[in-house]
Amino acid sequence: MNGNLHTQDYWCQLRDGNTDALSALYQLHYTGLINYGVKLTGDRDLANDCFTAVLLDLWERRHTLPEVSNVRAYLITCLHRRMLREIASGKKRLEHHQEAPSAQKLQWSHEDYLAAIEGNDAFTQVFAKAFRRLTQRQQQLLRMKFFEDLDYDHIALTCGITKRTAYNIIHDALKQLKLELKGHVQSSGLPIETLISAALLLILH
Structure with a gap:
């Protein structure tokens, strides 16, 4: 695939079911989005897992994906929401199993607030x-x-x-x-x- 194609072209090709386009988007945006995820949560593994999950979800929904004017911004939004869901799910699991306080010393205050204002x-x-x-x-x-x-x-x-x-x-x-x-x-x-x-x-x- 021509590496000079604009990211917008990759997005259009992804919507048409091109697997190479998905790989290209991964390579183009991996570093930037992982850094964003790390800045958001301080957890590189979580950022990496969520970015991979976002791409898999995009592939599954490839034929119903919307036209977007800014692919990077769209990916950031998807990653942001995915990480919030994972964090919320992780907190519920911790509460359910009543982990020791030391196990709950995670840097979630930022994300807790983001989740809270979503309904405010x-x-x-x-x-x-x-x-x-x-x-x-x-x-x-x-x-x-x-x-x-x-x-x-x-x-x-x-x-x-x-x-x-x-x-x-x-x-x-x-x-x-x-x-x-x-x-x-x-x-x-x-x-x-x-x-x-x-x-x-x-x-x-």
Whole structure:
């Protein structure tokens, strides 16, 4: 298969049942998505297992997969949700077997909160309103940074701006959101960046 094909082409070919396309997507996105999973949970094995499970699920659903404009963002969302389900399932098993406290010292506080706000309509409504008050440019860069998980260099290149400008736009947007979400930030004890990445996943999908 031509290695110069864009990832979008691989996605289309996957939907047509091409196994080579699935392998190509794996090779293209493995490093980035595993790093995302490790950043999310601190567990490389879990990230690897979940990414593999995501790809298998995509293959099983290949003929009903949607058209997507950003394959990487779609894969990140699938991986994110898969990891949350695995974590929740693992916690239930631990509670069922009443493991010793030492066995429960896992870095799940971040994911626990993500799962919790998924059903928090009040929070998502407040966030959505605050997000809409931002400029279109601020919204665009926040999506790229926290939804698509792009670094500042990539954002700057894509938007035709300097890395410093990209940083300043995102910094100002975070500052504005922090003011509007002050109560939620204080009560959760989590960084505003964590809340935004979680909320964006909810309001954009």
